[in-house]
Amino acid sequence: MGFATNAIHVGQEPDPATGAIVAPIYQTSTYVNEELGKNKGYDYARTSHPNRKALERTVAKLEGGHSAYVFTSGMAGIDAVFRLLRPGDHVVLSEAVYGGVFRLSTQLLVHFGLEFSFVDTSMVEAVRMSLRPNTKMLYLETPANPTMSVTDIAAMCKVAGERNITVAVDNTFLSPYLQRPIELGAHIVVHSMTKYLNGHSDATGGAVVLTRPEDAEKIYFIQRSAGSGLAPMDCFLVSRGIKTLAVRMLQHNANGITVARHLDAHPKVRKVYYPGLPSHPQHEVARRQQKGPGAMLSFDLGSVDAARRFLNHLQLCSLAESLGGVETLVSLPALMTHASMPPEVRERVGITEGLVRLSVGIEDMEDIIADLDQALLHV
Numbered sequence: 032m033g034f035a036t037n038a039i040h041v042g043q044e045p046d047p048a049t050g051a052i053v054a055p056i057y058q059t060s061t062y063v064n065e066e067l068g069k070n071k072g073y074d075y076a077r078t079s080h081p082n083r084k085a086l087e088r089t090v091a092k093l094e095g096g097h098s099a100y101v102f103t104s105g106m107a108g109i110d111a112v113f114r115l116l117r118p119g120d121h122v123v124l125s126e127a128v129y130g131g132v133f134r135l136s137t138q139l140l141v142h143f144g145l146e147f148s149f150v151d152t153s154m155v156e157a158v159r160m161s162l163r164p165n166t167k168m169l170y171l172e173t174p175a176n177p178t179m180s181v182t183d184i185a186a187m188c189k190v191a192g193e194r195n196i197t198v199a200v201d202n203t204f205l206s207p208y209l210q211r212p213i214e215l216g217a218h219i220v221v222h223s224m225t226k227y228l229n230g231h232s233d234a235t236g237g238a239v240v241l242t243r244p245e246d247a248e249k250i251y252f253i254q255r256s257a258g259s260g261l262a263p264m265d266c267f268l269v270s271r272g273i274k275t276l277a278v279r280m281l282q283h284n285a286n287g288i289t290v291a292r293h294l295d296a297h298p299k300v301r302k303v304y305y306p307g308l309p310s311h312p313q314h315e316v317a318r319r320q321q322k323g324p325g326a327m328l329s330f331d332l333g334s335v336d337a338a339r340r341f342l343n344h345l346q347l348c349s350l351a352e353s354l355g356g357v358e359t360l361v362s363l364p365a366l367m368t369h370a371s372m373p374p375e376v377r378e379r380v381g382i383t384e385g386l387v388r389l390s391v392g393i394e395d396m397e398d399i400i401a402d403l404d405q406a407l408l409h410v
């Protein structure tokens with residue numbers, strides 16, 4: 032079956048009890064035993080429940096994985112992935128990762144004996160040089176948040192394969208519709224489902240997709256031990272959102288390309304960071320490994336004051352954290368999503384104070400551009 036068909040049908044069979052085309056929300060914490068030691072496959076909602084099972088089957092199918100587990104947020108899923116490691120293990124991460132991943136690793140997990148190195152993963156040699164005898168995981172975010180730097184996933188998997196290193200890829204920015212890391216050799220894919228998978232900015236969620244049964248077993252153990260699995264209502268909402276993933280991503284992608292080109296030609300904009308522009312340093316890699324450049328882009332307005340004037344004059348686009356919803360969202364990474372990164376790290380990876388991040392929605396393209404243009408008049 033094709034991607035859109037799978038997104039609508041896998042895990043979403045009609046309810047066998049009633050024939051309801053959409054399975055009900057199993058809003059219950061516990062399940063009755065028919066007799067001691069005999070139940071219908073569920074015992075307690077922390078461990079699992081039908082809405083979670085359904086969503087996990089859909090996400091595993093769309094990413095081409097062996098299995099998937101869904102969490103209360105992207106961060107809960109990413110935390111579970113790092114817990115696959117042991118004290119003394121070393122992880123190499125993309126240097127421009129989401130600020131929350133930077134905070135989790137440098138302020139929390141280091142205290143449990145894990146070592147982290149942040150490297151420009153768009154440079155294969157830089158990654159090779161950063162490997163240590165105890166390196167156990169390569170954690171890639173591509174395109175990276177918010178610089179849109181692109182990592183060659185297949186090249187990274189080759190380097191990692193030489194040393195038996197696990198490759199995990201955060202596929203939040205593109206969704207499996209535009210990029211499928213497992214087909215490029217990745218062992219693990221993570222998502223903030225809060226973003227494109229749900230797509231409607233009305234739930235948080237995370238997903239971890241596995242290719243190896245032994246990893247799947249451990250991730251499920253972590254999930255049910257820590258109690259970080261996604262609740263029934265939220266699973267239901269994300270399952271509903273995923274059904275339109277293909278059509279949404281097509282429109283996001285088309286709007287993203289148009290907006291990026293428009294901003295690139297705008298005299299008030301110093302620089303646009305978007306893998307779909309030929310000027311992007313990894314444009315060719317992006318063309319090879321992505322089905323489209325997507326709808327995430329950043330652009331530099333030169334100073335925090337210029338950015339503030341722009342943001343304060345937007346009328347249609349919303350100034351908000353998060354991304355991947357049907358509505359266009361705009362943020363200032365240095366003061367919002369990446370505020371937890373020390374200024375010198377932000378500077379090194381290119382997150383300037385005038386860098387604005389745009390998650391292009393699926394409103395009419397002309398309306399998005401008109402709003403950006405009127406706000407740019409104030410810069």
Ligand SMILES: Cc1ncc(COP(=O)(O)O)c(C=O)c1O
Nearest residue numbers: 104105106129176203223225236
């Ligand atoms: C690329 C990326 N990964 C992970 C996360 C974390 O996801 P969540 O906010 O659902 O915990 C985010 C959040 O913005 C993100 O942008």
